[in-house]
Amino acid sequence: MQKRSKRWIAIILTGILSLNLLAGCSAKPVPSQDTGVSNKESKEDASSQTDSTAESGQTDGEQVVRMWTFLDPAAADGRGKALGEIIQNFETENPNIKIVVEPQDWEQMTPKFFAAHAAGNAPDIIWCIMDEMGAALDLGALEPLENLFLKDWSEEEIADIDDSFFNFGTRDGLHYQITHSRNYMAFYYRADLFEEKGLSIPQTWDEFVEVCQALTEVDPQTGIQRYGFGQAFNVDKVDPQIMTARLLEKQGNLFTEEGKANWANETGEEALKFQLDCITEYGITPEAAVNLTGEELFTEFAAGKYAIISGGAVRVPTVRADVPFDPGAVQLMLYPSTDGNGHAPSTINGWCVGVWSGSQVKDAAGKFVEALMSPEADELWVTEGGQLAIRKSTMEKLGDFYQNPDNKYLTIVADGITNAGWPQPTDYPISSWKNDLNRAAQMVMVDGKSVSEALSTVAGDFDTRNGG
Numbered sequence: 001m002q003k004r005s006k007r008w009i010a011i012i013l014t015g016i017l018s019l020n021l022l023a024g025c026s027a028k029p030v031p032s033q034d035t036g037v038s039n040k041e042s043k044e045d046a047s048s049q050t051d052s053t054a055e056s057g058q059t060d061g062e063q064v065v066r067m068w069t070f071l072d073p074a075a076a077d078g079r080g081k082a083l084g085e086i087i088q089n090f091e092t093e094n095p096n097i098k099i100v101v102e103p104q105d106w107e108q109m110t111p112k113f114f115a116a117h118a119a120g121n122a123p124d125i126i127w128c129i130m131d132e133m134g135a136a137l138d139l140g141a142l143e144p145l146e147n148l149f150l151k152d153w154s155e156e157e158i159a160d161i162d163d164s165f166f167n168f169g170t171r172d173g174l175h176y177q178i179t180h181s182r183n184y185m186a187f188y189y190r191a192d193l194f195e196e197k198g199l200s201i202p203q204t205w206d207e208f209v210e211v212c213q214a215l216t217e218v219d220p221q222t223g224i225q226r227y228g229f230g231q232a233f234n235v236d237k238v239d240p241q242i243m244t245a246r247l248l249e250k251q252g253n254l255f256t257e258e259g260k261a262n263w264a265n266e267t268g269e270e271a272l273k274f275q276l277d278c279i280t281e282y283g284i285t286p287e288a289a290v291n292l293t294g295e296e297l298f299t300e301f302a303a304g305k306y307a308i309i310s311g312g313a314v315r316v317p318t319v320r321a322d323v324p325f326d327p328g329a330v331q332l333m334l335y336p337s338t339d340g341n342g343h344a345p346s347t348i349n350g351w352c353v354g355v356w357s358g359s360q361v362k363d364a365a366g367k368f369v370e371a372l373m374s375p376e377a378d379e380l381w382v383t384e385g386g387q388l389a390i391r392k393s394t395m396e397k398l399g400d401f402y403q404n405p406d407n408k409y410l411t412i413v414a415d416g417i418t419n420a421g422w423p424q425p426t427d428y429p430i431s432s433w434k435n436d437l438n439r440a441a442q443m444v445m446v447d448g449k450s451v452s453e454a455l456s457t458v459a460g461d462f463d464t465r466n467g468g
Contacts, residue, residue: 063364067125070106079385124365127351133169134426142354144174148366177352182388183314185346192329203340212284215307228284230306232297233441238434246271248345259428261459317386332409343420429466
């Protein structure tokens with residue numbers, strides 16, 4: 001394990017050096033590889049990306065706490081409004097602490113944080129993408145929360161937030177993050193079209209294909225050619241595709257115990273073939289999927305081009321705000337399975353909010369991280385931001401809210417996370433695995449390579465890039 005950890009740190013530091021060179025030693029965002037979160041997070045970014053203009057520390061009796069997040073507290077979206085209200089309440093209660101939010105592009109934010117950590121000028125609070133949590137820990141970039149507010153929490157308070165998200169990335173019994181915008185890959189679907197055609201939620205993959213074929217037609221009201229299932233194989237802002245679920249269903253992991261790619265095999269070939277057969281055999285996905293970005297997939301779903309797409313559940317409120325039809329028709333369903341017993345596993349994701357280990361105002365930063373999940377804040381994240389609750393007590397308190405049909409998706413997501421969730425590993429680097437699998441799809445559809453050749457190629461690329 002020690003040798004593997006040193007190898008990983010070397011890989012990360014090499015990446016940070018590359019980032020610094022690309023950035024020209026400036027504070028501007030630099031391109032990064034796949035982050036694997038919901039495709040349309042960037043739509044909720046601040047309208048203009050800001051460089052670090054505030055300085056952390058003590059100024060005239062006021063502690064300035066800098067925070068990087070993809071959310072903008074001045075924006076009109078639900079999560080942005082919730083964050084703005086939480087900050088306002090916190091600063092009213094703590095007049096000696098000023099929270100300065102520096103909105104970042106979500107895809108660039110975590111690698112930019114690693115570069116800033118190496119340079120010694122990182123923000124006091126970081127929203128780190130869950131994919132890269134292991135890298136953050138190996139770099140020593142985050143402060144144990146037990147050194148801050150958790151040391152004062154009672155067993156009852158801990159029990160209220162104790163779940164798989166809270167324990168994600170723990171090392172030696174210490175916690176380094178609180179997961180916000182808890183995400184889960186599921187199927188978005190048009191409930192109005194299901195009702196219109198008398199369709200039921202598919203329980204098997206075969207039933208899924210049949211449902212999608214029934215939904216593939218020229219929409220009689222809009223004249224738009226509607227496809228049953230929309231997919232996006234571009235490598236820009238990538239979400240996991242359905243072959244991920246098929247792989248996890250059969251072998252339980254995408255990687256070996258040593259951290260090597262585990263998809264250039266018979267199971268991986270079957271999974272990729274099924275994904276591409278949706279285009280070539282079943283006719284439920286258009287060929288345009290090859291070049292479609294995740295952003296465009298959501299846009300075209302909202303425009304009525306697809307009846308079903310796969311995407312991060314965290315986006316439901318934003319998607320509903322974009323559709324011209326009844327927003328309540330946008331619902332979620334879990335992935336089916338091969339035999340219809342239960343559901344194929346799906347990727348858990350989210351944002352690990354923690355305190356930078358090099359911060360000069362750790363206590364103040366920790367106090368705000370604690371405030372971000374206070375009972376009052378947690379309720380705002382749910383009711384205003386449409387997000388999953390962090391606290392068990394919040395779910396109990398908002399029972400009537402969850403019973404509302406418009407909020408049904410939250411209980412579905414909670415069920416999926418609990419019973420069919422796959423948290424990404426943190427014991428070895430897994431950089432850009434989603435991009436690799438999308439590239440494999442492109443290699444087959446565009447370059448004419450065989451499924452086995454494409455998967456072998458991207459598996460080799462993954463292993464080389466991540467030191468496997």
